[in-house]
Amino acid sequence: MYIVERVFEPDYFYKNYENNEILVINKRFGLVVHPSKSNIKGTLVNAILSYKKTDFINLPRAGLVHRIDKDTSGLVIIAKNLVSYRDLKTKIKEKSIIREYDVVVIGQLDIGGYINSQIGRNIKYRNKKNIVNDEGKIAITHFRVLERFNTHTYLRCWLETGRTHQIRVHMQSISRAVIGDELYLNNKILPNLNIRQALHAHCLILKHPSKQIYIKLLAKLPKDMTLLLALLRTNKIHTISHTL
Numbered sequence: 001m002y003i004v005e006r007v008f009e010p011d012y013f014y015k016n017y018e019n020n021e022i023l024v025i026n027k028r029f030g031l032v033v034h035p036s037k038s039n040i041k042g043t044l045v046n047a048i049l050s051y052k053k054t055d056f057i058n059l060p061r062a063g064l065v066h067r068i069d070k071d072t073s074g075l076v077i078i079a080k081n082l083v084s085y086r087d088l089k090t091k092i093k094e095k096s097i098i099r100e101y102d103v104v105v106i107g108q109l110d111i112g113g114y115i116n117s118q119i120g121r122n123i124k125y126r127n128k129k130n131i132v133n134d135e136g137k138i139a140i141t142h143f144r145v146l147e148r149f150n151t152h153t154y155l156r157c158w159l160e161t162g163r164t165h166q167i168r169v170h171m172q173s174i175s176r177a178v179i180g181d182e183l184y185l186n187n188k189i190l191p192n193l194n195i196r197q198a199l200h201a202h203c204l205i206l207k208h209p210s211k212q213i214y215i216k217l218l219a220k221l222p223k224d225m226t227l228l229l230a231l232l233r234t235n236k237i238h239t240i241s242h243t244l
Contacts, residue, residue, distance in 0.1 A: 074201025
């Protein structure tokens with residue numbers, strides 16, 4: 001057992017939307033969401049628990065309705081009371097909350113599509129996930145092409161399910177790993193540019209828990225991903241990889 005401290009740092013996240021029922025934040029990359037034995041301080045939950053005079057400490061998972069990976073940036077929904085938490089968790093389960101991600105992958109894709117496969121734990125490496133055939137959880141990722149480059153593709157993905165590392169595992173399964181993904185790509189991807197995994201949760205569309213109206217929230221691309229796209233457009237990045 002470990003104690004989760006209330007530690008607020010202003011740059012942990014940027015508020016995107018807030019009212020009495022929900023808070024939606026734009027998480028910066030590199031920020032761990034949930035505390036663990038190795039990350040007791042400096043997580044998103046630490047920051048949430050100290051955010052204004054709220055009741056997050058009495059809510060399951062401090063009100064977090066879903067999560068995104070440490071090195072993924074973008075929108076995260078946080079419920080501010082138990083009624084909203086239960087409502088939003090139900091909507092996630094019913095797949096009625098639309099979650100879209102912008103991602104840059106290695107290799108070219110000409111058209112969009114979807115990936116439907118089961119994802120399970122990697123037996124050899126506990127922190128990794130694998131595509132499995134006869135066990136694990138069904139995972140469905142839809143994607144469309146936004147822009148093509150010489151050796152990369154800029155995609156927009158829509159999650160029908162929300163499995164751990166889903167987009168990263170699915171892209172790797174079709175030999176189109178996410179740029180900068182150190183966990184699912186074994187070789188150095190960009191020798192002339194140091195970048196985190198190019199994955200950003202850019203859009204949420206959901207029905208408000210109490211107002212019963214649909215809201216659409218957007219988070220623009222972070223500067224590092226904007227720079228990456230600019231370099232790709234000017235053909236200044238080439239990838240030599242076994243995934244091509």
